[in-house]
Amino acid sequence: MNAQPVHHLFVYGSLRSGFQSHAYEYIRNYFNFVSEGKVKGILADLGEYPAAVPSKEEVFITGELYCLKNADEFGWAFGQLDDYEGVNTEAGETQLYRREQSDIFTANGPVTAWIYWYNGDISGKPMVASGDILQYLADKNK
Numbered sequence: 001m002n003a004q005p006v007h008h009l010f011v012y013g014s015l016r017s018g019f020q021s022h023a024y025e026y027i028r029n030y031f032n033f034v035s036e037g038k039v040k041g042i043l044a045d046l047g048e049y050p051a052a053v054p055s056k057e058e059v060f061i062t063g064e065l066y067c068l069k070n071a072d073e074f075g076w077a078f079g080q081l082d083d084y085e086g087v088n089t090e091a092g093e094t095q096l097y098r099r100e101q102s103d104i105f106t107a108n109g110p111v112t113a114w115i116y117w118y119n120g121d122i123s124g125k126p127m128v129a130s131g132d133i134l135q136y137l138a139d140k141n142k
Contacts, residue, residue, distance in 0.1 A: 007071055008113035009081070010039055010104045012063035013050040018134045023084055030077040031066035037104040038062050039115060043131050044122035050133045051118035051125070054102065062132035065104050065113055078114065085116045095119050 009031060014021050017033070038060040044051045052061050068077055078099070082088050086096025097116040104113045128136040 005071065005074070006101055006112050006114060007068040007074065008034065008104070008111055009066045009068070009078075010037060010063050010102065010113040010115045011066065012039070012043065012052055012061045012115075013133055015081075016064050016134065026080065026084075027066060030069055030073060032069055034065040034067050034111070035106045035108065036062070037065040037106040037111070037113075038131065039102050039104050041117075041131075042122070043128040043133060043136075044118075044125040045128055045133075045136065046118075046122075046125055050128060051120070051122055052115070053118055053122055054100075060105070060131050062130070062135075063104075065106060065111060081116070087116070 011027065014023050015027050017024055040056065040059065041052045041054050041061040042059055043061045044053075068074060082099060085099070087099055089095050096119060098119050099114050099116055101112050102115045103110045104115075130136055
């Protein structure tokens with residue numbers, strides 16, 4: 001990891017362009033697409049949304065790498081994403097995800113980016129073996 005401010009974001013679920021969700025519109029407004037990428041991790045299907053947990057094994061989650069358009073908007077842009085991902089909680093609530101820096105592997109080499117890791121237990125949940133939630137959902141809906 002580097003000492004420079006990190007303005008990259010890696011998304012693997014509902015924030016990916018393939019979902020065309022309301023949340024993706026937010027990404028499009030504040031971030032520029034950089035490239036496809038992957039991160040070491042395990043992806044599970046929680047029903048309403050996927051959950052990623054980091055792994056030291058050679059298993060990967062597929063997603064998209066973005067860069068914040070305006071560095072001065074870091075606090076605002078990531079604050080909104082923190083709210084969306086359940087990082088910011090009220091007293092007594094459980095934090096759903098946590099935002100951490102991770103190495104993202106791209107065709108142009110590794111990039112340090114923020115990612116939202118699931119903060120709960122994925123034991124017993126269906127695993128997304130391909131690491132690609134879009135492919136998994138397409139196969140599931142055939």
